[in-house]
Amino acid sequence: MALLALATFVSGAVVGASLTAMLIHRQRVDMLRHPDRFNGMILDVLRDDLKIDLGGRQMAEVTTSLEQFQERIQTLRREYRPLYDREYEQLETRIGQLLPAEVRPRWQQAFQAARNAWSPPPPPAKSSSAPAGSAPATPAAGK
16 A cells, blocks of 8 residues: 555656646747747746835836847847857758658658747847947857
8 A cells, every 4th residue: 555655656746747847848948939928927036936026116127127138139049040040950951961861851841840949030120229328249250
């Protein structure tokens, strides 16, 4: 009887840990695919997890900081995306060349699906100009 209880407890712990890991992974992927949700997640952490009650002025400043951060991060993603794309394309080609010709189309399709999940394209640039005092980031020379 004790062995059955132990087995039930262990299997419950394994299932619970697996579901938790899947949820964390899904949240990370969701943030990449929907960066517009990031600001709300940070505000939720401040309010719900850390129990910090921001006043009106503080909330406005935090929100402005998050919006400026988000725009800078998305600008970096758009600028560096061609470098990542080139690396992914080279990897897909190199591995494809090692595979028999008849399985290459399946490889390419599977790789493209995984690539879209790993690294979704950044959202389009906003039409408004960058915040005053900020300079656009440029990729490092020679890369």
